[in-house]
Amino acid sequence: MAGLIGVLGGTFDPPHIGHLVLADVGRWALDLEKVLWVVTAQPPHKPDVPISSIDDRISMVEIVIGDNPTFELSYADIDRSGPHYAIDTLRWLTDRYLGVDFAYLMGADSLMDLPTWHDPMGFLETCGVLGVMRRPGVEVDMLELETELPGVTGKVTFFDAPLIGISGQDIRRRVRNQEPFRYLLPQGIVEYIREKGLYR
Numbered sequence: 001m002a003g004l005i006g007v008l009g010g011t012f013d014p015p016h017i018g019h020l021v022l023a024d025v026g027r028w029a030l031d032l033e034k035v036l037w038v039v040t041a042q043p044p045h046k047p048d049v050p051i052s053s054i055d056d057r058i059s060m061v062e063i064v065i066g067d068n069p070t071f072e073l074s075y076a077d078i079d080r081s082g083p084h085y086a087i088d089t090l091r092w093l094t095d096r097y098l099g100v101d102f103a104y105l106m107g108a109d110s111l112m113d114l115p116t117w118h119d120p121m122g123f124l125e126t127c128g129v130l131g132v133m134r135r136p137g138v139e140v141d142m143l144e145l146e147t148e149l150p151g152v153t154g155k156v157t158f159f160d161a162p163l164i165g166i167s168g169q170d171i172r173r174r175v176r177n178q179e180p181f182r183y184l185l186p187q188g189i190v191e192y193i194r195e196k197g198l199y200r
Contacts, residue, residue: 004103004128006035009077009089011043013052014193015064016171016185018164026105026131027070029159035105036074036093037061040084052198054078063188085118090126101128103157108138111156115148124149130156136163175199 008023015037023035039061041054051057058073065071076092077084090102104127111132114120124130130152132140146153166184174181176199182190193199 004030004032004101005097006030006032006103006105006131007038007074007090007093008035008105009038009040009086011040011051011168012037012057012061013168014057014060014171014185014189014198016166016168016189018166020064020186021161021164022105022107022133023071024068025161026103026133026159029161030103030129030131030157032070032103034070034072036072036076037065038074038076038089040077042082043084056192056196056198060189060192063192064186083118087117087119087123087126090123094126103127103129103131105131105133107133108135108140108158111140111145112138114145114152120149124151124155127155132156132158133161134158172199 006023006027008019008026010019012019023037026032027035039054039057042051043049058078061073065073074093076089080088080092086104090104093102094100104123111130114123117123142153142156171181171184173179174184175193185193
């Protein structure tokens, strides 16, 4: 699969150890040249969820990827107006990385939800590979998924990664409630959250 570039999208509010594990193991498992971290300005499926400023989230992603030359910040969902659907993100990237195939990284739970995404067939056609991290307790019925999205089976490559039961929502709750959160994040992000007073 040489020549593939990974795409990891999210709000990254904040970026945490789980994101880093998914990006790093996905890059290794799929032999990706690099992984683009696509910071979503405002996810269309969460219009009413409070979210940190785009500047803070960009700064935090720059902190977590700064020492890894195979990680790169992408402005795909920042330099264009919303709504920011995955299909439009991939098309935007395809126009700018000519001759490159993209591997979209996701968890098995997201793969199960794929039929509910905006234009899922268009997304499949644009995406070279779906890099799917297996999750314990999540069994994807590929036969059923194939009937809903013909061709999806040929796009999916499963890989295993250490299970990191961390979510941005839980981290924000811990910060707000003054519960321990230091070891769920790279130290630079812990310091940034404290310095900026985020999630209080």
